[in-house]
Amino acid sequence: MATLAQRHILLVVTGGIAAYKAPDLVRRLRDAGATVRVAMTPAATKFVRPLTFQAVSGVSVHVDLFDPGAEAAMGHIELARWADLVVVAPASADFIARLAHGLADDLPSTLCLATAAPILVAPAMNRLMWAHAATQANVAVLRARGVRFVGPDEGEQACGETGAGRMAEPPAIVVAALCAQGGDALAGLRVLLTAGPTQEPIDPVRFITNRSSGKMGYAVAAAARDAGARVTLITGPTRLVAPAGCEVVAVTTAQDMLDAVLARVADCDIFIASAAVADYTIATPAPHKVKKAGTALTLTLTPTPDILRTVATRAGAPFTVGFAAETERLAEHARGKLTSKSLNMIAANLVGRVGTGFESDDNELSVFWKGGERQLGKAAKQALARDLVAIIAERYRAEAVHSE
Ligand code: PMT
Numbered sequence: 380m381a382t383l384a385q386r387h388i389l390l391v392v393t394g395g396i397a398a399y400k401a402p403d404l405v406r407r408l409r410d411a412g413a414t415v416r417v418a419m420t421p422a423a424t425k426f427v428r429p430l431t432f433q434a435v436s437g438v439s440v441h442v443d444l445f446d447p448g449a450e451a452a453m454g455h456i457e458l459a460r461w462a463d464l465v466v467v468a469p470a471s472a473d474f475i476a477r478l479a480h481g482l483a484d485d486l487p488s489t490l491c492l493a494t495a496a497p498i499l500v501a502p503a504m505n506r507l508m509w510a511h512a513a514t515q516a517n518v519a520v521l522r523a524r525g526v527r528f529v530g531p532d533e534g535e536q537a538c539g540e541t542g543a544g545r546m547a548e549p550p551a552i553v554v555a556a557l558c559a560q561g562g563d564a565l566a567g568l569r570v571l572l573t574a575g576p577t578q579e580p581i582d583p584v585r586f587i588t589n590r591s592s593g594k595m596g597y598a599v600a601a602a603a604r605d606a607g608a609r610v611t612l613i614t615g616p617t618r619l620v621a622p623a624g625c626e627v628v629a630v631t632t633a634q635d636m637l638d639a640v641l642a643r644v645a646d647c648d649i650f651i652a653s654a655a656v657a658d659y660t661i662a663t664p665a666p667h668k669v670k671k672a673g674t675a676l677t678l679t680l681t682p683t684p685d686i687l688r689t690v691a692t693r694a695g696a697p698f699t700v701g702f703a704a705e706t707e708r709l710a711e712h713a714r715g716k717l718t719s720k721s722l723n724m725i726a727a728n729l730v731g732r733v734g735t736g737f738e739s740d741d742n743e744l745s746v747f748w749k750g751g752e753r754q755l756g757k758a759a760k761q762a763l764a765r766d767l768v769a770i771i772a773e774r775y776r777a778e779a780v781h782s783e
Contacts, residue, residue, distance in 0.1 A: 383556060384412030389462035389494070391487040392432070394422025396537040397469035397503035397546035401427065404468055404549040405435045411553055416441065416458065418487045420474065444486040455486060459493035464559055467491070469503030469546045472514050478526070479517035499559045501552050502531045506542030510620050522624045527605055529555035532761060533594065533619070534740060543620050551762045555605065563607030564772035570608040571647035571697070572600050573640065573654035573686065575615035577633045581678065582665035589655045590737035593617030595702075595728075596653035598764035600625050603651070606768050611647070613639045615654055633657050633683035640686055644697065649775060651700045652687040653726075655737070659683060691721040698775045703727040704736065713747050724748040724774055726767055746770055 388408055392401045401417075408415050417432040418441040429440040441458060467474065467487075474488070478500070483489040491498060500521065508514060509531055518528065530547030547555070574596020578586040593614060600612045601622035610625040613636055621627040628643075630636045633656045644650060659680035669676070691699040701722045703713040706729065713727035727745045730736035735743050735757060742763055744755040755766050 383408060383553075386413045387461050387463045388413045388415050388556065389458065389465045389490065389496070390415055390417045390436075391465060391467040391470075391474075391490065392417060392419045392423040392427070393467065393469060393471045393474040393487065394420055394426060395469040395471045395503045395546075396426065398423050398426035400546060400549055401468060402431050402435045404466075404552055405432060407549050407553050408466075408556065409436070411557070413556075416461070418442070418458070418490055420485055420487050422471070441486055441490075444489060455489055456493055459490045460495075462490075462494055462496040464556060465491060465494055465496050465498045466501070466552065466556055467498065468501035468552055470500045472502075472504045472508045472511075475500065475502060475514060475521065476517050479520045497525070497527065497559050499527045499529060499552075499555055501529050501547050501555075502544070503546035504531070504544050505536060505538055506540055506544040509544040510542075515623055518623045527555065527559050528623075529605065530761065532740075532759065547761065548759065551759065551765070554762065554765050564769060565603055565649070565775075566607030568608045568648040568775070569646060570600075570603045570610045570649045570651065571613070571640065571643055572596060572603065572610060572651040573613045573615075573636060573656070574600065575617040576655050577615045577636055577657045577683075578631050579633065579657045579660040579683070580664040581661050582667065582669045584668050587657060587659070587661065588616075589657065590730075591615070591617075591655035592738045593619050594738070594740065595742060595760050595764070596651075597622055598760040599651055599653055599767060601761070602764035602768040603649075603771075605765070606772060608649070611643055613643075613654075615656075633660060633686070637684045637686045637689065640690060644690055644693070645695075647697050649700065649771065650690050650697045651771070652690070653702045654686075655704060656686055657683055685720070687722070688720045691723075696721075698723050698771075698778065700724045700726065700771055704730040706731040709745055710747070710752075713745065717747050717749070723778060724771065748774055 415436045432440045483492045532545040533543045534545045575593035576588045576591040578588045580586045604610045612625045613628045628639045662679040662681045687701045705712045717725045743757045746753045
């Protein structure tokens with residue numbers, strides 16, 4: 380399917396090890412129907428030679444702002460006007476900073492300043508550089524100006540460290556390019572989302588929790604933000620860096636999460652419950668550390684409030700999307716929850732096995748709503764989140780039309 384047919388995409392490649400993935404990105408953008416031209420920073424040419432991009436794009440590559448030959452063929456202003464979309468991939472911390480400050484001291488930064496086309500940035504850098512307050516402030520400035528971001532992904536980095544900073548994979552960048560062209564699916568909407576686990580205290584030093592890492596929920600928050608929504612993320616304890624541009628509310632217990640949700644739900648259009656909320660809490664947590672007695676210990680558990688059901692059944696409920704984590708009979712259980720919790724939609728995943736569900740970077744989702752369903756095959760949680768958000772936007776609009 381040539382989803383980017385007739386589109387002119389200017390790919391800006393900046394200096395970083397992830398530049399090695401950029402030729403593959405050119406190929407995929409072209410496969411999707413786009414015409415691609417490439418501009419490189421001088422640093423990028425140290426990682427991949429311009430000739431490689433010339434071979435995969437079929438046209439000469441732009442590197443030098445003062446190259447008379449290139450200017451004669453297509454001047455930089457002409458090139459900036461030619462683009463329907465500018466994709467910066469990989470985008471180094473330095474280039475993001477220069478974009479944020481409006482510098483134009485080389486060809487790629489000049490093109491970004493001179494274009495009226497939307498700009499999509501795929502950051503790639505060391506995790507500490509990405510998490511640094513300076514980078515996050517630059518990203519916030521760019522977001523506020525309408526620049527879109529895809530990634531960065533979490534994982535092992537070229538420097539040997541692990542964390543957020545890997546460039547999004549080329550297929551995910553192609554999807555983001557598509558979204559950037561296709562408009563803001565959730566523009567103007569407010570999304571409230573829960574993510575991560577809850578912790579239910581036994582005593583001041585121990586608690587009951589589950590395996591949720593928060594990866595799926597954080598990816599959905601980022602995807603909703605990229606689709607133009609104002610996102611509030613209510614998160615249980617995780618080790619993740621929260622997606623920039625989202626309001627973040629950190630909570631610990633199921634009751635905290637319910638309180639945080641109820642304080643904000645009246646102001647949201649869409650509620651997404653991806654958190655793995657503990658179903659039971661300790662009836663009476665001990666005020667002091669429980670001492671080892673050498674005999675069996677009995678804990679009395681009481682049910683926690685069901686946050687999702689509470690939201691879905693209240694008067695004037697938002698469009699409500701639940702998740703279902705199942706170890707068997709996925710569709711049957713998910714459809715049961717869709718009905719019993721009065722949801723508009725549910726995204727179900729199999730858990731309790733390696734490679735999908737809890738903790739892993741990948742997942743597989745079956746999405747159900749009244750009268751429909753869609754299967755999202757195994758993929759990175761970021762890619763699945765983007766597909767899920769597209770379905771949510773579609774169903775939200777369809778139901779809004781229906782209820783008019
Ligand atoms: O965080 P990761 O490691 O990336 O893993 C992702 C995930 C597996 C946690 C996620 O994809 C997922 O399935 N989240 C829902 C987990 C869950 O609690 O499922 P459930 O089938 O037990 O609950 C059904 C729904 O009710 C969920 O939307 C849940 O948020 C909600 N619920 C449950 C209990 C409760 N007391 N309040 C709730 O709101």
